[in-house]
Amino acid sequence: MTVVRRAALVAALVLLFAGAVGCSSTSEGDDDQGDEQMQVEATEAALAALAEELGERPGIERAEATYDRSTGVALPSQLYVVAEVADEDPQEARRIVEEVTRATWDSAVPSISTLIVEVVTADDQLSVTTADVYGSLSLDRTELTERFGPRDG
Amino acid sequence: VAEGLAVSGGAGGASARVEDLRTKADIAEGIADHLGDVARQLGALAASPDVLATAPLSPLTATRAQTQATAATARLATTFGLVRAGATQLRVTAAAVEAADRTISFGSELGSTGLGLLALGGGITQSVLSLPGSFGTNLGSSLREAARAGSDGGRGAFLDALRGVPGAAASGTLGDLGAYWTEVVLDRPEVVNAVVDTSTVVGSVLAGRSLDYPALLRSVTGIGERFGLLDDGRQVEVLPSDFAGVTLTTRGNIRVPTSIEDLVRNQTSLMDLADLDPHSSRLRVIEVPSADGSSWIVQVPGTQALDGGTNPSDMATNLYLSGHQDAALLDAMSAVLRQQGVGDDPVMLVGHSQGGIAATNFSNRGREEGFNVTHVVTIGSPIATIPVPRDVQVLALEHANDVVPRLDGRSNPDLPNVTTVTRHPGGSAVYDDPIGPHGSREYWETAQRVDRSGDPSVTTFLRSAAPFLAGEPRTGQDAIRSGLVTDHTIRRESP
Numbered sequence: 184m185t186v187v188r189r190a191a192l193v194a195a196l197v198l199l200f201a202g203a204v205g206c207s208s209t210s211e212g213d214d215d216q217g218d219e220q221m222q223v224e225a226t227e228a229a230l231a232a233l234a235e236e237l238g239e240r241p242g243i244e245r246a247e248a249t250y251d252r253s254t255g256v257a258l259p260s261q262l263y264v265v266a267e268v269a270d271e272d273p274q275e276a277r278r279i280v281e282e283v284t285r286a287t288w289d290s291a292v293p294s295i296s297t298l299i300v301e302v303v304t305a306d307d308q309l310s311v312t313t314a315d316v317y318g319s320l321s322l323d324r325t326e327l328t329e330r331f332g333p334r335d336g
Numbered sequence: 337v338a339e340g341l342a343v344s345g346g347a348g349g350a351s352a353r354v355e356d357l358r359t360k361a362d363i364a365e366g367i368a369d370h371l372g373d374v375a376r377q378l379g380a381l382a383a384s385p386d387v388l389a390t391a392p393l394s395p396l397t398a399t400r401a402q403t404q405a406t407a408a409t410a411r412l413a414t415t416f417g418l419v420r421a422g423a424t425q426l427r428v429t430a431a432a433v434e435a436a437d438r439t440i441s442f443g444s445e446l447g448s449t450g451l452g453l454l455a456l457g458g459g460i461t462q463s464v465l466s467l468p469g470s471f472g473t474n475l476g477s478s479l480r481e482a483a484r485a486g487s488d489g490g491r492g493a494f495l496d497a498l499r500g501v502p503g504a505a506a507s508g509t510l511g512d513l514g515a516y517w518t519e520v521v522l523d524r525p526e527v528v529n530a531v532v533d534t535s536t537v538v539g540s541v542l543a544g545r546s547l548d549y550p551a552l553l554r555s556v557t558g559i560g561e562r563f564g565l566l567d568d569g570r571q572v573e574v575l576p577s578d579f580a581g582v583t584l585t586t587r588g589n590i591r592v593p594t595s596i597e598d599l600v601r602n603q604t605s606l607m608d609l610a611d612l613d614p615h616s617s618r619l620r621v622i623e624v625p626s627a628d629g630s631s632w633i634v635q636v637p638g639t640q641a642l643d644g645g646t647n648p649s650d651m652a653t654n655l656y657l658s659g660h661q662d663a664a665l666l667d668a669m670s671a672v673l674r675q676q677g678v679g680d681d682p683v684m685l686v687g688h689s690q691g692g693i694a695a696t697n698f699s700n701r702g703r704e705e706g707f708n709v710t711h712v713v714t715i716g717s718p719i720a721t722i723p724v725p726r727d728v729q730v731l732a733l734e735h736a737n738d739v740v741p742r743l744d745g746r747s748n749p750d751l752p753n754v755t756t757v758t759r760h761p762g763g764s765a766v767y768d769d770p771i772g773p774h775g776s777r778e779y780w781e782t783a784q785r786v787d788r789s790g791d792p793s794v795t796t797f798l799r800s801a802a803p804f805l806a807g808e809p810r811t812g813q814d815a816i817r818s819g820l821v822t823d824h825t826i827r828r829e830s831p
Contacts, residue, residue, distance in 0.1 A: 245584065246584075247583055247584035247585045248585070249583075249585045249608075251775035251776070251777050251778075252607065252608070252611055253603070253604055253607040253608075253638060253688060253689075253775050253776035253777065254638065254639075254689065254740075254771050254774045254775055254776075255638060255639040255640050255641065255689075256769075256771060258768075258769055258771065258772055258775055260767075260768045260769070260772075261767075261772060261775050261777060261778070263585055263777055265584050265585050265588065267584060294768060296766055296767050296768050296769075296772055297762070297766070297767075297772070297777075297778065299777055299780070301588065303584075303588050303812075306812075306813070306814065307587065307588055307811040307812035307813065307814060308811075308814075310588060310811070314781065314784060319781065320780055320781040320784060321761065321777065321778055321780065321781045323761070323762035323763075323766040324762075324766050325762065325763065325766060
């Protein structure tokens with residue numbers, strides 16, 4: 184293969200991977216990277232506040248909220264909220280799943296695409312999730328809006 | 337489409353049905369041959385000199401016997417013909433199913449390439465059209481900057497500012513291209529498949545020979561290595577790891593698995609923990625003891641960095657593995673299995689994203705090294721081009737709107753040992769980011785549905801994988817304390 188052909192091949196693949204990476208990144212270069220970083224920081228602050236507020240609610244020992252990083256990039260709009268409870272009553276756990284889901288939807292977290300809520304005991308013997316309460320583990324924005332109404336952000 | 341899942345391949349797939357038809361044809365032909373033999377023997381018996389010699393003793397009985405033998409031979413011959421025809425019909429049906437499958441596949445590739453050309457053309461047109469605008473804007477701002485600096489730096493500053501214009505214009509154009517792709521992919525994720533297809537065709541034309549996608553990637557890694565841009569190291573360290581840093585959101589996802597959902601949750605916690613140290617990655621090994629000896633599950637995380645340095649879970653590894661080449665990550669899997677003393681016990685390999693590509697590749701290498709790899713589970717991984725031993729059972733979970741499993745430009749092959757389950761979570765517009773449906777947490781629900789699925793291919797896979805999911809269910813601290821779940825830190829010795 185000539186050097187020119189090789190260069191063209193590399194160019195084609197760079198385009199391909201640029202396309203793929205473009206899918207996972209934002210479109211306006213540095214400005215959007217800055218925006219994304221700001222969204223991550225805003226989300227982290229809001230999630231910390233939400234977790235603290237949830238942890239003070241009756242029946243909840245402590246709570247933690249995070250977002251998906253499993254793709255190698257931060258997806259701050261895909262949330263996972265866990266509340267630890269002392270009471271091993273599954274009915275009470277279901278009620279808390281509902282309460283946490285609504286509280287998260289009503290919170291100041293800037294943007295929510297999908298939400299998974301889980302209530303566990305300290306020994307992890309009990310786990311009740313949004314799947315047990317709503318029939319769907321990962322609630323998307325459409326489902327959340329239908330249940331709890333529209334939100335800002 | 338039960339549970340919102342589309343299932344292809346596996347025990348209930350088209351390829352298995354073709355194999356089934358051929359097996360039935362073989363059996364029918366065997367029966368026909370046997371009938372033919374019996375008919376011939378009966379005919380020969382009726383006409384044998386010994387039988388004919390006894391005819392004068394009882395001519396009436398002999399005539400009746402001969403008539404009956406002739407009639408039976410004729411009936412057997414007719415049955416032989418019918419069974420033979422049935423066998424031929426089964427073979428024709430099998431060939432027709434295969435031909436139809438090939439035609440559909442060719443048509444879909446043709447359509448995909450056309451779509452890819454349109455998408456690429458659209459992107460290039462948009463970029464070219466936006467170039468004059470961004471060029472003008474950047475020229476204007478550079479001139480303003482030069483005018484401001486002009487009083488201090490004079491002509492030199494003016495020329496420096498002008499030199500920056502093409503770069504700035506190009507960066508604006510790349511931004512437009514990125515925006516275009518994001519929009520296209522959000523709307524039509526299948527375009528990624530098409531673009532890969534088209535790039536392979538374009539690459540083949542440029543190279544002057546037919547290249548498939550893995551060969552194309554091997555060329556890239558070869559060029560990258562030659563210019564010192566890529567170096568996988570190939571020396572790995574495997575160190576003991578602990579579960580320090582486990583948080584509430586991580587804890588519950590560390591599991592001795594009893595379901596596919598548990599396997600996917602382990603992937604999430606593995607990635608969360610691996611995130612704590614950007615310089616290394618992690619592999620998780622789970623022992624499932626039984627009276628007959630242990631089974632082992634190895635879980636491999638997804639991509640963590642563009643250039644990982646000592647962390648082998650990076651983009652370079654994706655290039656090597658997608659080109660079916662060896663990589664430090666596979667060396668680490670091998671080392672971990674040896675350290676755990678797995679021997680020839682059954683092994684299931686599980687991975688999300690890059691982890692799935694590694695798991696599928698290792699199904700071959702592991703076998704060569706004497707490991708008894710029997711099952712592979714991939715989550716959102718492009719594995720269509722990776723060959724898998726015929727007796728390794730593969731379950732591939734994919735989302736229709738996840739671009740990553742499409743990055744090899746192919747749908748997974750319809751093979752009896754490869755079951756692909758596809759779900760379309762939400763509408764793609766629900767996600768803010770096109771990579772959103774790739775998140776491992778989004779696959780939890782898909783896995784739940786797989787666990788509940790009654791699809792024949794899925795249930796056959798789950799039945800065969802039962803020994804791996806037969807452990808006592810343990811979650812969080814209980815799983816960690818059991819000693820059955822072991823994490824290993826892995827890193828390249830030389831970046």
